[in-house]
Amino acid sequence: MAEEQKPEAPAKPASHAPKPPPAAAVAPWVGELPESLKQQFGDSVLEASVSLGQNCVAVRPESVIPVLEFLRFDKDFDYLVDLTAADYPQRAERFDLVYILYSFARNERIRVKTRITADQQPESAVDVYLTANWLEREVFDMFGIRFTNHPDMKRILLPDEWQGHPLRKETSILAMDNQWVKENLAIESGQ
């Protein structure tokens, strides 16, 4: 690396209170699409924002499927790029569900996000996008989020007898490794 910047060192290392990390700028997303979403769904649309040039709509969990249907059939977002989740254990609504949509006609990509609690069972999007089938199974496999009305809600990557859901934050690689070594080799892993 020829040219390097100094890492962003905190200005006052003496202060003990941890400084909140800098965040990417988030601006409200204005335009025809967020307007029509707000018109159609009112309070269910919590926020429409742009960050790093990417559009994102946050909606209430119960209106995810209607919003997806609206985007798919009225706004030409005919391709579900990805469906995934992220875990925030310290929050009351623990999981973020993220739907990434693309429209071939508009050449536009948006993210639809919602927050759900650990025991909430969101509705499956398979009826709107067939792609959602395996993607939801993977979310179930990794996070333990069960989708209702899914045709085949079972694990996809991990074996059926697997315990736990690895992408939850409380699952640690080291603990999984130690447990496996103990059970299968009957020794301490020493890690």
Place this chain on the structure above:
Amino acid sequence: MPDTTFLDATELVLNMGPQHPSTHGVLRVILKLDGEKVIGTECVIGYLHRGVEKIAENRTYAMFVPYVDRMDYVAAVSNGLGYCLAVEKLLNVEATPRAQAVRIILTELNRIASHLIWLGTHALDIGAITPLFYTLREREEVLKIFEKYCGARLTTHAFRIGGLQYEIYEDFERDVNAFCDMFLPKVDEYEELLTNNRIWRRRLIGVGVLNADDCKQYGVTGPMLRAAGVKWDIRKAMPYSGYEKYDFEIPTAKNADTYDRYVVRMAEMRQSERIIRQAVAGIPEGPIMAKVPKVIKPPAGEAYVSIEAPKGELGYFVVSDGSTQPYRVRIRPPSFVNLQALDKMCRGALVADVVAIIGTIDIVLGEIDR
């Protein structure tokens, strides 16, 4: 699959894989057959699952770069490019023009290498052994360039967040040009062997049809989508890494069958060669690394960045919490999503066609299982 499978005497359940050579790794397909006809399939995947997304949460941004090479290991350079672009997006930096040009050359060389592997193995599955020897011979030349550039042939770790680790070696341009000169006639050679070959045509034409609407429903991208007549390529639709500077076409076809996917991929190799030639003729001078802090700590936020990998849309959804490690990395693998359409494509086909259809999707299990 429904539980009634075994009850009807005319139905037969056949297990294929995970050790079957034509499943390109460790894909297991449970076929439900009526005589020779497929009436349903179920894929069992995960044999290669290594928990890449979990590993990402336990590594720093820079430490995770080599891991992504091990997903689609025949197109490691593309994987690295997608991840680096995603982190660069979070950091709000862009690679320098020189780095971008070198990245494009290596990525397109890798696309050729990946398509060559696909062509050789696909033909092998169908019963033509010869093309594999030829395609591996040419792929070797690509790997030699990789090896000379960064020391590795397969899992290259060629790119760094913000640009490149290594300056190009002295004869890089000459080697790449020599490869391009050599390569186009070889594509003609493959086509001579296959395009009008009667066995090849009868095994492929009309097999595994997946039309444009179905492709979109199943999220199928890449050459499969283009073979269904949709002129869509992320390099054109949402250009990244400077692809807008180069002149190339998006090959498409109409019939959406296995043969058309072959035609599209052959044309794509020619287009890649075109891009490489343009890029290598004008590698700009300048630094190869953008100004990136030594400790990579992107501001809290999230970004989804995708590239046109040889197999389709490869996306990275990276969430940063402002620390040195990613909070969440989601990898959207093209093979995983494309494989889901296997069932649709196989229904009504013959058992022998299943082999052709698995080949035409161009899957890499390392990427499906991650």
